[in-house]
Amino acid sequence: MDERFTAVLLPFLKFHTDGPLEPESDLRGLGLDSMQAIDLLFAIEDAYGISLPDEAMNDTTFATAGNLWKEVSAVLTGQPGAAAPGTGAA
Amino acid sequence: MSDTRYAPPPGPDTQARPGDANTTPVPDAPDAPGTGFAGRLRRALEPLPDDAGAADVWRALGRGGITAALYASGHPAGPVELDRLGALLAALDARGDNGVTLSVLVQTASALPLLANAPGERCATARARVLAGDARVALAATDEGAPGSDLTALTTRVAVRGGQLALDGGKRWITNALGAGYLLVLARQRPGRHFTGFSWVLVPADTPGVTVTPADTSLLARSGTGHLRFDGVRLTPDHMVGRPGRALADFARHMATERIAGAYWAVALTSRVLRATQDRLAHRVADGRPLWQNPVVRRDFAACLVRVTQLRALLDTVTRRVTADRDLAWAGLLKAAVGLEADAVLSRCAELQGADGMAADGAHRIRAEAAVLGIGGGATDLMLAQVADRAETFLDVLGAHP
Numbered sequence: 320m321d322e323r324f325t326a327v328l329l330p331f332l333k334f335h336t337d338g339p340l341e342p343e344s345d346l347r348g349l350g351l352d353s354m355q356a357i358d359l360l361f362a363i364e365d366a367y368g369i370s371l372p373d374e375a376m377n378d379t380t381f382a383t384a385g386n387l388w389k390e391v392s393a394v395l396t397g398q399p400g401a402a403a404p405g406t407g408a409a
Numbered sequence: 410m411s412d413t414r415y416a417p418p419p420g421p422d423t424q425a426r427p428g429d430a431n432t433t434p435v436p437d438a439p440d441a442p443g444t445g446f447a448g449r450l451r452r453a454l455e456p457l458p459d460d461a462g463a464a465d466v467w468r469a470l471g472r473g474g475i476t477a478a479l480y481a482s483g484h485p486a487g488p489v490e491l492d493r494l495g496a497l498l499a500a501l502d503a504r505g506d507n508g509v510t511l512s513v514l515v516q517t518a519s520a521l522p523l524l525a526n527a528p529g530e531r532c533a534t535a536r537a538r539v540l541a542g543d544a545r546v547a548l549a550a551t552d553e554g555a556p557g558s559d560l561t562a563l564t565t566r567v568a569v570r571g572g573q574l575a576l577d578g579g580k581r582w583i584t585n586a587l588g589a590g591y592l593l594v595l596a597r598q599r600p601g602r603h604f605t606g607f608s609w610v611l612v613p614a615d616t617p618g619v620t621v622t623p624a625d626t627s628l629l630a631r632s633g634t635g636h637l638r639f640d641g642v643r644l645t646p647d648h649m650v651g652r653p654g655r656a657l658a659d660f661a662r663h664m665a666t667e668r669i670a671g672a673y674w675a676v677a678l679t680s681r682v683l684r685a686t687q688d689r690l691a692h693r694v695a696d697g698r699p700l701w702q703n704p705v706v707r708r709d710f711a712a713c714l715v716r717v718t719q720l721r722a723l724l725d726t727v728t729r730r731v732t733a734d735r736d737l738a739w740a741g742l743l744k745a746a747v748g749l750e751a752d753a754v755l756s757r758c759a760e761l762q763g764a765d766g767m768a769a770d771g772a773h774r775i776r777a778e779a780a781v782l783g784i785g786g787g788a789t790d791l792m793l794a795q796v797a798d799r800a801e802t803f804l805d806v807l808g809a810h811p
Contacts, residue, residue, distance in 0.1 A: 333798060353561050353604045355798070357661045358737065365735070376654025378603035 320388040327366045328384060331359045342385025356381050363387075369394045416488035417522070417662040417735075446493050450475055450500055459504070462631050463512035464545065464588055466501070470513065471542015479517055485540070486525035489666050491728055494518065495673035502677040505770070507778040508631035510674060511785075512545070515584045518670040519786075520548040520593055522663045523609060527650040532611055535591050544590030547614075549637055550660070552595075553579035557784075558791045560595070560657065561603070565639065567596035567610050567649075574649065576610055576618075576642040584785070586621050586635030589614055594639070595656060605654035610644065618642035628778045665731050665740035667786050672724045672743050675751045675782050679717045679758075682772055686710065686758040689765055706761060713754045720750045738799040745792035748783030755779050 325340050332340075333350035351359065359381075364370055371380070375390040392398075453473030457465060470476045479494050480487040494517060501510040516539070524536050524546065538544040551557040554564025565578025576596060586592070592612040599606035612619060620638040651659050687710065690701040700706050723746055730739040759772035766772035783789040796803065 330801075353602050354657075354661070357604050357658045360658055361662070361735075361737075373653045373655075376605040376652075377599075378601060378605065381603065381605075 320384060323366060324363075324388055324391060325384075327362050328359065328387075331355055331362075340384050342383065342388065344384040346381060346383060346387070351381070363391060367391060367395065416732075417665070446475075446478055447496060449473055449478070450497060454500055454504070460506075461504075461509070463509045463585070463633055466509050466513065467516070467545050468542040470497075471540060476517060476521070476542065477540055480522075484525065485521040485536070489518070489522065491666075491669055491673075491732070494666075494670055498670060498674045499677040502674060502681060505681075506631055507678070507775065507781075508629035508633075511629055511632045511781060512585050514667070514670050514674060515548055515785075516546055518667040519660075519663050520546045520585075522666065523548070523593060523659060524611070524650065527611060529647045531645075531647045532650060535611060535613075538590065545585050545588060545633075546591040546593055547583050547585035547589035547633075547637075549580040549583045549586070549592050549594045551580060551582055553581050553636070557582075558788050561607075563595065563597055563607075565594065565596045567594075567598055567608055569646070572646070574610060574642075574644040574646060576612065576639045576644065578639050580637040582624055582634060583637055584629075585633045586637055587623055587633035589633065592619070592637060593650065594637075595660070598653075604657040607656040608653070609650035609656045609659070611648045611650050612639070612642065612644065616642055616644065628774075629781065661737065664786065665737045668740040668744040668747075669724065669728055669731065671782055671786065672720065672727070672747050675747045675779070676717060676721050676724060678775070678779055679713075679720070679751055679754045682755055682758045682775055683710070683713060683717060686713075686761050686772065689762050693763070693765075700761075709757055709761060713757050716750045716754050720746055736802070738795065738802060741787070741792050741795045741799075742803065744787050745789055745796055748789030748792065751779050751782050752776070 320340065320342065328340065328346075329335060331351050332346065335344075335349045346356075360371065369391070371390055371394060375393075380386050380390050450473075453469045453475050454466075457469055461469075467476075475497065477483045479490055479497065481490055482488075497517070498510060498514060501513055504510075521536070521539060524532065524539065527533070527536065535544070535546070539546045550560060550563075552560075552563035552565050555562035563578075565576070565580065567574055567576045569575075576594065578596065580586075580594065583592075590613065592614055594610045594612050596608055596610050597606060598608045614621065618639060618641045620640070622636050622638075624634045624636060626634065650656075687701065690706060690710065691699050693700045695703070723743060727739045727743040730736055755772065755776035759766040759776050762772045768774075
């Protein structure tokens with residue numbers, strides 16, 4: 320996860336205390352509810368100038384910081400993300 | 410002069426499409442007296458009788474090019490011209506039929522921009538008919554299976570079966586349900602509460618399996634508010650609107666427009682009632698003096714005037730924030746202020762008007778109808794919770810020095 324990603328993500332995590340954000344950090348547990356996830360989606364797409372693919376639009380993508388970063392970085396590098404067909408992700 | 414066009418966060422499907430009607434750009438400023446937006450608006454509304462209903466008003470706005478002129482490109486995929494939308498709502502409010510104003514507000518600020526996301530000939534035809542005023546569209550989000558403040562719990566569902574969409578469920582308290590040619594229905598595609606599990610479905614109102622019943626209320630009578638049932642509704646897949654998994658995101662994208670529009674209407678409505686209240690106070694005599702000369706009455710009236718002036722100033726501030734920064738949290742703060750201030754001002758005005766406020770279309774009825782400003786599109790309590798969630802953002806701005 321790059322610094323810009325965590326900078327965009329952290330304001331949405333109202334229950335996150337000091338400390339590093341780990342890939343396995345549970346976003347819902349840190350305060351990201353479903354409707355706030357929409358604002359996060361906009362913030363990420365604005366920050367990187369990208370559009371997450373339709374296949375990534377599911378709750379697994381937004382479950383952890385690592386899952387979300389995996390989809391963002393996949394778009395940035397042009398590689399298939401975790402949600403791409405055949406990877407087994409929901 | 411600041412730019413008051415609001416372009417929502419860009420979606421991939423928000424470009425005007427060939428074949429859409431009314432794609433001629435509309436000039437921003439009036440060209441000559443009577444030929445600008447204000448003149449066209451006046452000419453569109455003046456011929457209408459005082460008791461014109463939502464269908465007649467919508468037709469006049471469409472045929473007069475007013476509806477298309479609300480969008481920078483003449484197409485609802487384009488940025489919304491917020492100053493024009495505000496002028497339209499003020500002009501409608503001056504006609505005094507809150508139901509008609511609500512009907513137009515929902516279609517122009519939310520339903521049409523959402524419909525702009527729809528690809529395909531079928532949706533383009535619907536969009537063109539609505540823009541031209543030949544049909545109305547109802548935005549059907551509030552579900553019979555969940556409160557409006559809990560959209561992700563909705564139970565109306567759409568599934569793909571045998572190559573067709575199958576829609577079942579119900580919607581409640583839907584503006585324009587009665588008389589709409591099209592219903593834009595928010596439905597669940599997957600179980601769970603995540604925002605990616607929903608879709609918009611464009612349903613022609615005469616589709617078999619669709620039932621419309623009037624809402625049991627005398628308020629906002631001409632808003633066409635009613636309840637919808639979908640029982641075994643079958644549609645071809647081209648009735649699906651927008652990209653998979655993005656229905657609620659698309660909805661949120663346009664929510665800021667509706668909240669700013671609601672504030673424009675609230676300012677117009679409270680100003681109208683304040684003026685009527687002042688007029689009554691000036692002509693109502695107690696102890697040989699007009700009530701307007703009573704210090705307590707004047708103080709309360711002035712407090713209401715301050716509230717409305719603050720709301721107008723907040724509207725300008727939020728419009729700048731939303732258009733420049735696209736931070737939708739500010740629109741939520743504005744919505745909370747509208748819910749709080751409109752009710753406070755209208756309640757006090759109704760009291761100041763005494764028994765006259767109880768008249769058939771008097772201040773008490775207006776106050777009751779204006780309660781929709783604190784309910785529709787996000788209840789005031791929900792908006793306040795969102796303000797609390799973003800408290801640091803607002804405090805940072807309040808505490809900042811130039």
